[in-house]
Amino acid sequence: MLKDKEQTIIEVQQLKKSFGDDVVLKDISETVKAGQVICVIGPSGAGKSTFLRCLNVLEEPTSGKVLFEGSDLTGIKEEELNHLRQKMGMVFQSFNLFPNLTVLDNLQLAPLKVRRLSADQAQKQAHKLLTQVGLADKAAEYPASLSGGQQQRVAIARALAMDPEVMLFDEPTSALDPEMVGEVLKVMRDLAHSGMTMVVVTHEMGFAKEVADQIWFMADGYIQEKGKPEDFFAHPKTERAQDFLSKILS
Amino acid sequence: MKIKKLLLMLVFLMLGMLISFGHVQAAGDNYLQKVKQKGTLVVGTSADYPPYEFTVKKSGKTNYVGLDVDVAKKFAKNLGVKLEIKNMDFDSLLVALETHKVDMVIAGMNPTPERRKSVNFSQLYYRGNQYMLINKKDAAKYKNIHSFKGQTIGAQTGSLQYQLVKEQMKGNSIKGLAKLNDLVIALQSGKVNAVAMEEATAKAFAENNRSLKVINPHFDVTSSQTGSAIAFPKGADSMVTAANKTIKQIKQQNLINKKYIPQAGKYMTSNTKKSTMLNYWTYFAKGIEYTLLITAVSVFFGFLLGTLFALMRLSHVKIFHLIAVWYIEFVRGTPLMVQVMFVYFGIGTIIQSLPALVAGIIAVSLNSGAYVAEIIRSGIQSIPVGQTEAARSLGMSQREAYRYVVIPQALKNIWPALGNEFITLIKESSIVSIIGVGDLMYQMQLVQAATYKGVLPIFIAMVLYFIMTFGLSNVLGHFERKMKHA
Numbered sequence: 016m017l018k019d020k021e022q023t024i025i026e027v028q029q030l031k032k033s034f035g036d037d038v039v040l041k042d043i044s045e046t047v048k049a050g051q052v053i054c055v056i057g058p059s060g061a062g063k064s065t066f067l068r069c070l071n072v073l074e075e076p077t078s079g080k081v082l083f084e085g086s087d088l089t090g091i092k093e094e095e096l097n098h099l100r101q102k103m104g105m106v107f108q109s110f111n112l113f114p115n116l117t118v119l120d121n122l123q124l125a126p127l128k129v130r131r132l133s134a135d136q137a138q139k140q141a142h143k144l145l146t147q148v149g150l151a152d153k154a155a156e157y158p159a160s161l162s163g164g165q166q167q168r169v170a171i172a173r174a175l176a177m178d179p180e181v182m183l184f185d186e187p188t189s190a191l192d193p194e195m196v197g198e199v200l201k202v203m204r205d206l207a208h209s210g211m212t213m214v215v216v217t218h219e220m221g222f223a224k225e226v227a228d229q230i231w232f233m234a235d236g237y238i239q240e241k242g243k244p245e246d247f248f249a250h251p252k253t254e255r256a257q258d259f260l261s262k263i264l265s
Numbered sequence: 266m267k268i269k270k271l272l273l274m275l276v277f278l279m280l281g282m283l284i285s286f287g288h289v290q291a292a293g294d295n296y297l298q299k300v301k302q303k304g305t306l307v308v309g310t311s312a313d314y315p316p317y318e319f320t321v322k323k324s325g326k327t328n329y330v331g332l333d334v335d336v337a338k339k340f341a342k343n344l345g346v347k348l349e350i351k352n353m354d355f356d357s358l359l360v361a362l363e364t365h366k367v368d369m370v371i372a373g374m375n376p377t378p379e380r381r382k383s384v385n386f387s388q389l390y391y392r393g394n395q396y397m398l399i400n401k402k403d404a405a406k407y408k409n410i411h412s413f414k415g416q417t418i419g420a421q422t423g424s425l426q427y428q429l430v431k432e433q434m435k436g437n438s439i440k441g442l443a444k445l446n447d448l449v450i451a452l453q454s455g456k457v458n459a460v461a462m463e464e465a466t467a468k469a470f471a472e473n474n475r476s477l478k479v480i481n482p483h484f485d486v487t488s489s490q491t492g493s494a495i496a497f498p499k500g501a502d503s504m505v506t507a508a509n510k511t512i513k514q515i516k517q518q519n520l521i522n523k524k525y526i527p528q529a530g531k532y533m534t535s536n537t538k539k540s541t542m543l544n545y546w547t548y549f550a551k552g553i554e555y556t557l558l559i560t561a562v563s564v565f566f567g568f569l570l571g572t573l574f575a576l577m578r579l580s581h582v583k584i585f586h587l588i589a590v591w592y593i594e595f596v597r598g599t600p601l602m603v604q605v606m607f608v609y610f611g612i613g614t615i616i617q618s619l620p621a622l623v624a625g626i627i628a629v630s631l632n633s634g635a636y637v638a639e640i641i642r643s644g645i646q647s648i649p650v651g652q653t654e655a656a657r658s659l660g661m662s663q664r665e666a667y668r669y670v671v672i673p674q675a676l677k678n679i680w681p682a683l684g685n686e687f688i689t690l691i692k693e694s695s696i697v698s699i700i701g702v703g704d705l706m707y708q709m710q711l712v713q714a715a716t717y718k719g720v721l722p723i724f725i726a727m728v729l730y731f732i733m734t735f736g737l738s739n740v741l742g743h744f745e746r747k748m749k750h751a
Contacts, residue, residue, distance in 0.1 A: 097662045129660045
């Protein structure tokens with residue numbers, strides 16, 4: 016995981032996405048470098064989630080390119096895409112744990128079936144990751160018996176089990192009760208400190224300020240403004256960003 | 266437009282089948298040679314017609330006996346081949362002959378002109394009169410066909426007697442049933458006032474039922490129709506010639522009157538003597554075995570097919586989607602009974618050695634597949650899209666996502682509906698009895714034929730069906746509770 020700091024992990028070129036007549040992403044070109052933590056913020060309906068889902072092609076871009084470590088994900092064969100997706104872990108707003116499997120099996124399923132680890136390796140790794148997210152004692156439980164915060168931590172561990180190069184977070188704390196937001200953010204913070212490359216769509220400004228290397232501010236299908244968090248939060252340049260920040264900080 | 270195209274395709278398909286039917290009939294006359302080559306003479310009959318053909322139980326096994334069976338035995342012996350009897354509904358016999366399921370049909374069948382159009386007949390091997398079976402209490406009322414005015418007369422569908430009643434008793438309504446046993450039950454319970462049947466058969470029923478009586482109502486029958494002959498496929502002249510030789514021999518020795526009928530009479534009385542149901546438990550056991558076998562195998566293949574068609578229906582490939590939609594709609598829009606007959610007789614034209622059991626299982630599986638497909642589809646669609654997305658984001662292909670994530674969850678959701686389908690299958694599979702598969706329904710009819718008791722075997726079969734469905738429903742419920750933990 017220790018990559019050259021200047022290596023480009025994800026590169027987006029002239030990305031456009033529309034659903035029917037509704038143009039959600041208008042023209043986005045950006046790069047994510049190894050070890051960077053990017054927080055994507057902006058008002059609802061800005062296209063943040065759609066942008067994130069285009070990065071691992073859960074949404075097929077209407078035009079433009081998404082390069083992951085140099086390979087264009089938009090025009091490749093299905094098997095190659097599946098293979099590259101393993102390297103891009105994703106965490107969803109609504110956790111999407113597999114309810115019919117225990118916590119341990121949630122963590123083991125893809126490593127066993129996709130990475131083809133041995134049962135022994137998969138189990139060892141699963142226990143290690145559960146310890147990392149502070150849920151070592153929940154291995155045998157089913158998701159339904161866990162709190163929202165615990166479920167989201169399991170979901171993070173599940174994504175990490177594929178040994179990804181980058182982690183994509185789609186509003187990971189938005190569906191949580193306030194008292195559970197902290198435990199999830201702590202896991203994410205630890206992950207950021209360990210050097211993981213991360214793209215996080217979030218409304219947690221505190222987290223963004225503290226952890227992000229860069230803030231990308233999105234509105235109306237464009238990235239309007241980007242910069243270091245201390246600059247962005249103190250001196251937003253665009254009117255849209257000033258307006259947005261004044262609303263949420265008031 | 267689309268519908269028009271499909272209709273057109275359907276018409277062509279049917280035309281193709283008609284042509285292939287015609288083709289089979291036009292085949293050259295190597296029938297006798299073929300029978301000798303395979304070493305068995307396959308004979309179709311409808312074994313509920315004593316003394317012509319009926320069943321007796323001998324050391325736990327069902328044996329077909331009666332004067333027709335003796336004639337067939339003699340014929341097979343003269344040809345130097347083994348005899349194999351296939352028992353089915355009287356109505357299905359000629360179709361079975363035309364589709365080469367059987368080499369010949371011997372079932373006390375009258376060579377009517379209508380029948381001569383589709384099959385070849387041997388000479389008559391036996392002449393009997395057409396009689397009427399009535400309740401003894403009515404003996405004073407009914408003397409001949411004219412004294413039945415306004416009454417309902419029963420007759421076996423497709424039989425000569427049915428034709429006679431229809432033509433010569435115009436003032437009467439007629440009730441046609443496939444099985445003589447059912448007609449006798451109808452007579453005893455007053456649903457019909459008399460049943461027209463062949464002399465020997467009528468006498469046999471009267472002898473075994475003290476409440477019944479036989480009269481000769483004096484039907485006007487032309488001599489050519491009053492006897493029984495063996496039916497062969499059109500064009501099988503070599504077989505007809507060989508059969509006529511055997512018949513001549515039988516007549517010369519007067520075997521039917523001297524030997525075959527008395528023998529049949531003995532079997533009939535021995536049947537009546539031990540006609541408690543307990544003596545026939547092996548029939549019911551065998552029937553349960555077949556019913557469960559058919560159901561289990563059909564459930565297995567129905568489930569595979571159902572999964573396949575559900576996935577095809579959900580597929581983005583348009584042709585797969587269309588095939589699945591039309592298959593499901595077509596199967597659900599036609600009766601299982603028709604499907605069973607179509608598979609047995611239709612596909613049987615192409616694969617002539619297709620056994621009835623296999624045909625039955627194929628038909629029931631194909632049928633169940635359509636219903637299971639819809640259950641599975643609804644199950645798959647009940648799984649939130651986030652589950653697939655999570656699986657795909659972990660690098661699973663669409664296929665792996667279905668296999669490891671969606672389908673296991675869908676199965677849990679649809680378990681009760683699937684269970685219901687399987688229970689339904691136990692009951693629905695009873696329809697295969699019409700093509701002669703030995704399931705519970707069929708065995709029940711054999712017991713009826715052997716014991717001359719109508720209602721009791723039905724009741725026993727009903728209870729047995731209930732025990733099976735109730736038992737399965739409990740087993741399924743147990744698994745359902747077990748799966749509920751998550």
